[in-house]
Each structure stands twice: as structure tokens, then as C-alpha cells.
Amino acid sequence: MSNSNGQDEKWNHFINDGDLDALSGIYYHYFDLLFTYGMKHSIEKQAVEDAIQDVFMNLIKFRKSIGNVKNLPGYLVSAFRRQLFLDQNKHKRTILSVKPPEVQFEYFRTQEEDIPEHEIQEKLYLTIKQCIGKLTDKQQEIIYLRFECGVPYEEIAEMLHISVESCYKSVHRSIKSVRCEAEKILGNGHNLILCFLLGPPR
């Protein structure tokens, strides 16, 4: 859910005039988003970087045939995902020509040497982590796309080849179970302390 101030304007500059400076602004702005999303799939770093590179090279190459883009992060994430699995499947198929492997996704996957970012109570964090960890990889990916990438339901549905309805339901169900677990830890509201005022988010 990154702040996309001015990115749409840059996008129009790029699409209409082929302005590469504008595209470079978009590249730097969305790099972390795409990179993190790729890494959550447990795919090798090099392959994630290659896919980012290919997405932007294709944008330049096929600029004139890109239609109307409603949601820029959604569009980029979707193109990136396609590229990522296109490459993955190319590699995998050559060894054993079986069907492409299951898509892996882990919402709470982290970079090894990261210092934990969470300052909220450890117990709550671990509970939420565990609760999300129990969801299927696909369910985790759906919430991730909605919550972290800000991709609209319709586009998530299209990306993952599911109906908008089931996409919507999946997020609601996941949130409900996370919230229930959180309530078990914190109590259901009446005795909830105002702890959020203590630690600003990192």
C-alpha cells in the first residue's frame, strides 16, 4: 500500500511521450513493492530481479500497445507475477516436463538479517503470524495483494484465475479468523488498553 502520489502522472508521461525519466521514477517507486512480493514466493533473488527487469523492458518495448490502466500498482504487480512464473516454468519444465509446480507464498516470510520491525506486543504479533501461516498459500497471497500491494479485488481475481466473489470471501474469512485470534489475546474490546498510542508504527 505505497503512497502513489504523482505516479499516475508519470505513467501518463511515459505512455504518451515515451518519457524514460518518468518511467524511472515509477521503477524506483515500485521496486521494493515488486521485489518484496516476488521474494514472498520463495523464488531465488536473481529470478525476482530478472522478472522486474523484463517487466520494465517490456513496458518500453510495447508502450504503444498498452491500453488504459486503471490501477498502476495492480497493473505492475500483475505483469510482474506473469513474468515471474513464465520464467519459473521455463526453468522447471526442462527438467521434468510435468505441470508447473504449486505457487508458494508466505505472507510473513522475511529477509534473514532483518531486525524485527514490530514494536507491538510480541505475543499478538506471533499469534497473527501463526494464524496467517495456517491459511493456504493462495489465501495468503490474496490478502497480501489486497493489503500490501493495494490491488483491487477484480484484478486479484483476474490474476489468480478465481472469481471476484471468492476472492472477496477469502479476504473476509481470513480477516475474521485473524481478528478472532487477536481478541483471544487482547480481550474483546472492553478491557483493551490504548496501547496503540504508545508505539508509532515502524
Added chain:
Amino acid sequence: MKETDHYETYSTDDFILDENFRKIVRTSESNNLLKELQENFPAKRNEMNMAIQVIRGMNSPKFRQTDLKKHEIWEQIVQKRRKQIRLTIFRYAASILLFIGIGSAAIYFTTQKPAPEIIVSNVLPAKNAVLILSDGKTIPITSKQSTVQYSANGKQIIVNDSSDITQNNLSIGFNQLIVPYGKRSFVVLSEGTKVWLNSGSKLIFPPVFTGSTREVVLEGEALFDVTKDAKKPFYVKTDAFKIKVYGTKFNVQAYQQDEDYNIVLIEGKVRLNSNNSMQSKEIFLAPNQKATISKGHEDFGIKNIENTEVYTAWVDGYLTFTNENLPVLLKRVSRYYNVEIETQLPDNIATIYGKLDLKDELERVLDGIAFISKTKYEKRGAKYVFINN
């Protein structure tokens, strides 16, 4: 009318699912905004609090990439054609190897991209030091000893306390400071880190460090005094190794034409990784320790040293040496004064101790060296030749 108007009827889950509410929770000035919302909707206090906890708890950890790497990838995107071809060849090779079944080692090997091309040229300009801005503009610096200072936002650059340069478009690209033989420079980076660059050196750095790390590339010799920032590690990369620090003082010698590269730690703690090894073994240095890595080797040798001044005195215009090999010392002098010095000496020549004032005329310095090492030198054309006495 407003996005918040539905809040009256919201359940906890509705708050969590509301994109606008999530945005508020995740902005840095969220506390005030949230306080305000709670005052406007006192009946929804508990729901909001619970939602806030869940949203924060669901914050998914990010993966980070260095600015340098992002820049490299962008460069490859822009210079598409050549890279695209190479990439296809690489992928083709990968599938063949996989087919034979060499396994994971082959995957690793073949998915490597061509080496980064950030180090543009190895040729150092002969006469003046130059500062190259991210837009390619070059600023020659004529003085023998120069200072370059960046403002905190990276936009203003002051060279030698006088000429004031402004650069925009900071998000892209790197600046380079190139110091030829016979010159030295001192640069203060945008976040306050001080770097003394010795003769024949080059430093590549972003005008402002925007990412989660601070990263610079060095060729040659420099003394770093890194500003402390526990959240943004500072990396120095050379063609042979990578150093990671949070705030410390250390000297690096990484001349590509030298056999050995040295890192000397003066204060704090640094972590070293050599570039060669695949599993990248890492070592830590304590103050008063020197790590040496030789060309083509993967391991660092570590030695305790008594006096770090030997390695940093060049900053003040001195050359201190204890138990130094004469040819090595003469190489340093030749860089400093930008003259060619040849040695025709037997291998068993004694090592020497002493201190030279590099502000002196070259020939006075050479006289001193000849005197203490019991050698002599001759001037032949433009170069000096040391021979046994």
C-alpha cells in the same frame, strides 16, 4: 460524502477491511489522525482499537535491495538490446545444463547476470581531480588538496569552501569523485560521513542515501569516518570485498594494481565479506586489527597492529612506516607525488622505520628515504631509479 461517513456502522472487521482506514493506521503521523477519529466516533473506540492492533500486526515484513543494485538493474533496462541477447543465451545455457542434471550448482552458476558495470573506467585522469554528478556533468578541481561537502539533502555541493554547485534529480544515479596521483581530497557525504581519499582513488556514492542502506564503491585508498546510524548500515564495496559498518572509523587500501588489499580498523566494529567466495565467509575486525586479502584469494589474514597511525598519517600529509618494505614504501610515495619510481634493489634489502613529511619537495623526501635505507637514487629522464648503495 466523506470516506469516513460509514464508520458509524462499522464492525472491527469492516475497519480492518477499509483501505482508507488501513492507510491512516500505517502513515507515520497516524497517532494524531487516529485520536481525532476516535473523538469523532466515540462509540467505535473499541472496534477501532482492535482493528488498529490487527492491521499493525499484519504488517508484512519487507525485503530490501540496495540502491546500487536497483540502479544497476535500471541501467540494464535502459540499455536493453545488448542485455536482452545476453540474457537469452544465459537462459538457454541454463536449460541445457539442467537437462544434463548437474543440479543446483548449475542453476546458481547460470542464473548469474553479467558482472555489474557500475565502475565505468579504470583510467584516472592525469591532472585534476574531478567530481562527476549524476547527470554526467563534470567539475574539475584543480587544487592539490581539495574538500567537497554535500548538504543534508544532497542538492548543494561546496567545493573548496567556495564554488557552490546545485544538482537536482537526485533519485537517480551516483556521483563520483576521482582523485589522480599527486592529489588528495576530503569529502563530507550528505549524512555526515567523512571520507579522505588518497592519491589515485575513486569514490562512487549517491548524493543522498534514500534506501535502507548506505552504500559506496571505492577504488584506491580512503579513510572513512562513518556517521552512526543503527538502522542504515554503511557498506564500502571494492572489487575484492565488501565492508559493513554502522558507525566507525577505518582505512581501506584497495588499489587494483596492488597485490594486497588492506583494511585497518581504528574505532568501532566492521564486518567483512570477500566477493570471491560463494558462501561469502565473513569476518569481524576489532580496533587495532588489520585484515589483508591478496588478489585471487578468498580468505582474509588478520593481524594485530600496535599503531594505527601508520595507516592514517597520509591524511595529515605524513607517511609513517614501521618495518616497511622499501619497494612498497616507494610505491606509496610515487602515487602521492605522481612520479614514476623504479627499484633495482636486491630482495633482502632491510625494512625501514620512519616518518616522512609529504608536504616537502619530492627530492627532499627521496633523499630522506635513501639516507635511512642506505640506498641511493638517480634521476633518469622523468623517472627516479633506486639502486643499492
